[in-house]
Amino acid sequence: MTSGARSGLGWALRLSAAAAAGAAFALALFVGLYIAAFPPAPGLSYREALLYDAPGPRLIVEAGSGSLYGLDVAALGRSLNRVGIIVADNGGFNLQHKAWRLLAHARPGDAVVMPLEWTFYEQPDALTDTYVMLGVPLYPSYFRSIPLREKLRILAATPLSSAVPALWANLGARLPGRDRPRRQLALDRFAELVALGSEGRQEPQWIPERSLRPEAARQSCAEYLFSLRVPNRPPPDREGLRRVLSILAQARARGVSVVFVPPVVAGDDCYARAAGLAPRLAEIRAILAERGFDYLGAPTDFWLPQSRALDTYYHVDAEARALATARLLPLLQAAGLRAPGPPGGRISEVLAGYARRNGLPPPALPPEVGAATTD
Template sequence: MMTVNFLRNWTAKQLVLSLIMLAPVILAAYVWTLNHYLSRGEEPALLRQALVKYSKGYSPKIVVVSGSNALHGIDFMQMEKHFKQPVIAYADNGSFPLQHKLNALTDALEQGDTLLLPLEWTLYTYPDTLPDFYLDHLFNPDGAFNFEYRNLPWLDRLDLLLLQTPWSHAKYGLWHSLRSGFNLEKRGTLVWPADQLELPDTRARGGINDLPPEQFPEMSPEYCDAYILGRSHSRTLSKAFQENLATLDQIAQRGVNILFTWPVVVDQLDHYCYTSNLSSNLQVFADKITDTLNQHNFQMLGHYKDFAYGSNCFLNTYFHITPECATQNTTKLISFMEHNNPGLRPSKETPPPTAAFNQYILQNTKLDLRPITLNKLIKVNRDTKNWRDVLHLESGWSEPEETSVWSSGKRASLKIKLADQQQPLYLSLKGHYFNGNEKTRVLMNGEEVGQFDLSSAQIALPAGQTPHLTVEFQFLSAISPKSLGLSGDDRAIKFALQALMLTTEADPIDM
């Protein structure tokens, strides 16, 4: 009753002034809540994000940025093996803003790196507003795109939250935050698939090669051009793309080689792309794009028709070709890259970077390992799943093989996490040596604990260890099978780790 009387005594002017004074508080709370929702989590959620974040300091490398045409049109591992540089696919959907991708990878690009942009046509013409499809992904509770949001400058965040986010998305973020009491899930462990690094094909770098063909429903002959160019058929470079060029200018000033090329397009049966009705106008627009890039000293590789394929290559959209045709397209693209940039041609003596790059990524990863379970056998090989949840091969290892993982060089280290235990613990190892057994020096968290034959060793852990235990092996020798005339394997190897176990008694591993 007192509250009602109090409000009755307010004049309209007082009420308006009070609302005006409260407006900044309400607005600040709105921005804080949505920003909290979109920036939750600390680690990358997707492989491409992890490759970009943890490759900082590794150079030279090639980063490919585009929509999904590159995911299906380029074999990134084929390109990596040819140029002998790591190749990272930072690509998703052709409607997602290029500026957000560039912000996410800017810190990782350094002098000597190459940025390749096979952009879909719509990325040259898309309006400045963010598409609903992208906002759907951004506000999804799985947080897969929080990495991109966290890399936005604050002014861009405010623009997104206040000017680009419709109420339908904002209320979802607000509701989710309020419902959880602002205690949104923080990712303590990585969710990106670390084991994907070991795959022997383009998927190890973020590509796709295993989608089954799916046919579109019946389409009009003009549909391909409408699909790849956008239904508006705009022929004007957007303000957003001009801003992207300004960002690329800043990246180029750091010594990054920036290359553009045209997107892959593909016919479907008698539904053709780049029809005769379109060709003359499209050539004018293509020339406008090329001239604009030349003004910024950026190269455009090839002609857009060089990357147009027949219906035998059709996968499931006019931008997606089959893996077999992606191999052909990659070979063609490599030729264009080398012709225009002779410095990219690799030396014959340069070793393939795949294993070394994978190790670099994992070493830079802030792994939050699960505590290793007592008396549980942990097999370490290519096919066993989940061992990476409790074991991190830090350095000095080759890629896991069918039954084990070989050391590489004269030092190798691994990390495990210990549960809170009061009793003495032993680390039991199982494996085999190459070119004769030896007594290997073992250090735990930098402290030497002795010399052991690792083929069947039980090593007592020093008392008072921290939860994270780093175990280092220092071998007396390491030699390649090739140097002994046994095979063409030129790795300097010594010990193949097959399994380990943490126990309370000094018992050997029985496999």
């Protein structure tokens, strides 16, 4: 090789190295800016505000959307001398990230109840499109609560065509006064919910019709609950479940009680094949027991008729909610979750906390509004 060729090769190598270093620097800069500019929590969700600032001791219900319909969390809280709040959202979100969020925001003396949909036990660490594209932006408490490696997983799962506009939007929201109107509207909405006595359940703006969604109607209840018709369904991620329990064990070590209970379901054949449910439930109970957690009750006790279903087998009507709540209460009492005395604050403290975090004046409420009461 001639000296000129060697010189040209060296120049090309140096150029390639410089380009690689520049690309690495640009990527690191983008990642750093994305993480730093991510919206603060709590965001615009009442349930997030409750998780951050509701007074204690609290009864925190965490799962998917089935719990929003299936349990009267405020009533459970009052019966247990606690402020009942629900932070549940969607059955397609990441259970490990839910555990990290609980570790960050559950306080000593709180009790966490997890009526998890069955998909959480099967794929507890899945990064679904629903979670990455909808849940993470809508509920910034997840991103703010998870460790760096999990933030990088989310960013890697986000298409660049979505991540770049999100970064610009988040940077723009950081400009003085830009995000204030949205948060003021959120605070006003929270005040309406508090004035209505909503201690834990953010009432949906609409109640689903009593008609199954197409994706549910095409399946039986059992097929829907256990994803039996999903093609190429991956095997259960039991090690992922153990990682979730390890995170929750850290919360328990700080004085947070955590129990698992069955989800509330309604359908004709949800658990009709008992032979299929028994080994699945036994395996889950055994894994929970390894980490010292209890699974309270039997799933069949929270299985209601098809006539009580709304738009999915996990969404039930008010009558079913009252029945499931009545069945769950003695299980929670027997587990020792009744607090020794009434809560020491008012739910209206959520408004003061949200206003303080965002530099907003707290809305005025009558003094009796938001009082934490017991049965």
